[in-house]
């Protein structure tokens with residue numbers, strides 16, 4: 219709890235004001251990732267391996283952009299920094315501990331951007347939803363990695379719409395998910411998509427108690443690889459239940 223409070227306070231100081239409301243959720247993710255580190259290692263290794271393999275197949279390696287860079291657990295940051303001229307990390311929040319680690323490593327070519335990648339504000343205003351349109355301004359863009367952010371766009375937008383009672387989540391959230399996938403599909407560079415697509419809650423006998431489509435009915439592109447990620451192993455949210463997410467990796 220004390221470490222979380224320090225992380226929260228230190229991150230508030232370095233986070234632009236509009237993004238401060240999201241710090242709590244990043245700190246919660248950081249705390250959960252610490253508690254579940256052993257169970258999350260295979261998932262993180264699969265993600266990092268997939269990104270490395272994607273890069274090794276590329277000829278030009280000028281600028282790489284990571285969408286949903288967050289805690290940098292499933293992103294091989296040192297490898298990307300070594301391999302590309304410039305690496306741009308985009309997320310609502312980059313925690314103070316992540317910023318400290320990046321400075322300690324002296325990754326001089328790594329830039330951080332705070333940005334809402336959901337497109338929710340445009341969707342609510344009835345405007346065209348083009349959350350990845352800003353990538354057109356990035357010079358020498360050779361790689362975009364969507365790093366386990368897609369399902370979280372849906373989770374965050376649903377939470378905001380419900381809290382603010384300001385829109386029909388069932389209609390808006392699928393549009394946001396589709397807009398992210400359409401944005402990736404339109405990019406004129408290499409793309410790696412890592413995303414969880416569904417989850418199941420099950421008990422110790424293996425009985426599935428609940429399951430849901432994290433992409434809200436929008437079809438993901440065909441998986442080059444897939445695996446399970448125990449987001450909440452037994453004992454994390456409950457001694458009796460575990461929450462398992464299905465993850466896919468796609469490249470183009």
Ligand SMILES: C[S@@+](CC[C@H](N)C(=O)[O-])C[C@H]1O[C@@H](n2cnc3c(N)ncnc32)[C@H](O)[C@@H]1O
Pocket residue numbers: 244247286287288289290291292293308309310311333334335336337365366367370371374
């Ligand atoms: C499951 S985490 C992915 C973690 C990260 N790839 C890593 O290596 O640790 C999802 C990330 O998406 C970010 N995120 C969620 N909604 C977002 C949004 N609308 N715009 C930008 N980032 C968002 C969260 O802040 C979080 O860091």
